[in-house]
Amino acid sequence: MTMEDRRVKLTGNQNVDLPAEIIDEILSRLPVKPLCRFKCVSKSWRSLISDPDFIAMHSSKAFEIKDVLSQRLKLLFTDRESDCVYSLDVGQLLNHNHNVEVDGLVATSAELDFVFDNLPRRGRYNCTGLVHTCNSFLFFQITDPIETNNGFVHNHLITNPATRELKKVYNIHDNICGIVFSVYTLETSSWRRVEGEFLYFPISIGGIVLNGHVHWLAVFEAKQDPSLLIISFNLAKEEVREIPLPPIRREYSSRLGVFRNWLCITLEPGGCKSTEFWVMKEYGVRESWTKMQVSKPYQELSHSGFWTESHDLMVFDKSSLVMYNFNDGTFWNLSIGDITTADGYFGSFGIYVESLASNASLKNMREVEKIDESTQWHP
Numbered sequence: 001m002t003m004e005d006r007r008v009k010l011t012g013n014q015n016v017d018l019p020a021e022i023i024d025e026i027l028s029r030l031p032v033k034p035l036c037r038f039k040c041v042s043k044s045w046r047s048l049i050s051d052p053d054f055i056a057m058h059s060s061k062a063f064e065i066k067d068v069l070s071q072r073l074k075l076l077f078t079d080r081e082s083d084c085v086y087s088l089d090v091g092q093l094l095n096h097n098h099n100v101e102v103d104g105l106v107a108t109s110a111e112l113d114f115v116f117d118n119l120p121r122r123g124r125y126n127c128t129g130l131v132h133t134c135n136s137f138l139f140f141q142i143t144d145p146i147e148t149n150n151g152f153v154h155n156h157l158i159t160n161p162a163t164r165e166l167k168k169v170y171n172i173h174d175n176i177c178g179i180v181f182s183v184y185t186l187e188t189s190s191w192r193r194v195e196g197e198f199l200y201f202p203i204s205i206g207g208i209v210l211n212g213h214v215h216w217l218a219v220f221e222a223k224q225d226p227s228l229l230i231i232s233f234n235l236a237k238e239e240v241r242e243i244p245l246p247p248i249r250r251e252y253s254s255r256l257g258v259f260r261n262w263l264c265i266t267l268e269p270g271g272c273k274s275t276e277f278w279v280m281k282e283y284g285v286r287e288s289w290t291k292m293q294v295s296k297p298y299q300e301l302s303h304s305g306f307w308t309e310s311h312d313l314m315v316f317d318k319s320s321l322v323m324y325n326f327n328d329g330t331f332w333n334l335s336i337g338d339i340t341t342a343d344g345y346f347g348s349f350g351i352y353v354e355s356l357a358s359n360a361s362l363k364n365m366r367e368v369e370k371i372d373e374s375t376q377w378h379p
Helices: 003-014 020-028 032-038 043-050 052-064 066-072 090-096
Strands: 073-079 085-088 105-108 126-134 137-148 151-160 165-169 182-185 190-193 200-202 208-210 213-220 228-234 239-243 253-259 262-268 274-280 289-298 301-307 312-316 320-324 331-337 346-353
Touching (some): 043 052, 073 301, 126 346, 208 262, 289 312
Parallel strands (some): 301 346
Antiparallel strands (some): 073 085, 151 165, 228 239, 253 262, 262 274, 301 312
16 A cells, blocks of 8 residues: 555545645654654554655655754763663754853753663663664664673664664674674674775774764784774775874874764873864865864863754763854853763763654664674674
């Protein structure tokens, strides 16, 4: 049955005077939670809301209409020392609090209990990171309490928080040093290894996803005097390339991240605080590395993934959220009410847009695996 047939059936059964197209427009602008409840109204409503064409239409509205995007935009973060995952409606708060620059901003967050409640042995799992957000899906790395000869197993969860659909992806284990890239297909729940020998030693723990590539800081082991660089894995072509770093002092520790839609390198100058970082404004071009300044010194700095026309939500030293204006260097703190992290520090951050998409809609989803002595992998 096509989406048009479902529309006719929907309007006919419910004696609705509105044209079917108007009903579609109304429903496609609603949040995911009420739409999930509306599936219980009738079989025809369930059929329409579950239709792939309607799901695509509903998702597209978030990028066509600013108010709809604000309604569905969520900030996800984890508590570094526990198994808690939280969701925060940052977009709505910023749009409705017009005095934030004067009064500060206090946000309230809701824990996503279902992420771990749906797994056996609640409380024995540990969420070691929100690895990536993609197409309204979240990818978490978890420490599985099933013990092996090497200790605990690192597996992954794929979930859509809006629909509460969740899938556990089991890691593959090999006694291989270096980097191995593998593709995971949801339809078959199986891994396929990408052929090739990649003689890099990764420095960074997790991969950074940008422009359809996954990136790590690494050194090339084949060189006598290996220097630090960025390696990039192209998910579509399954190819690896090198990206040069900006001109930074070798005694500084570097951390790879993303600033807005650019690769970013922040500096950790041996226990001191820094007031600068670098962004690559043209992907893959060495000359496009640009130095950025911050008026608030940091030891560790990252971008949350959320920004407005004038401000970026930055994470300073994993302990404070700051709305920072890079035009004039002003900023204010974002306090999260009702949330007290176990040790005063946040874990991972990510942004996602709510949608009705299901795990079944993900085809040939690509994950990337890094296997080292501790047998961990990161998309």
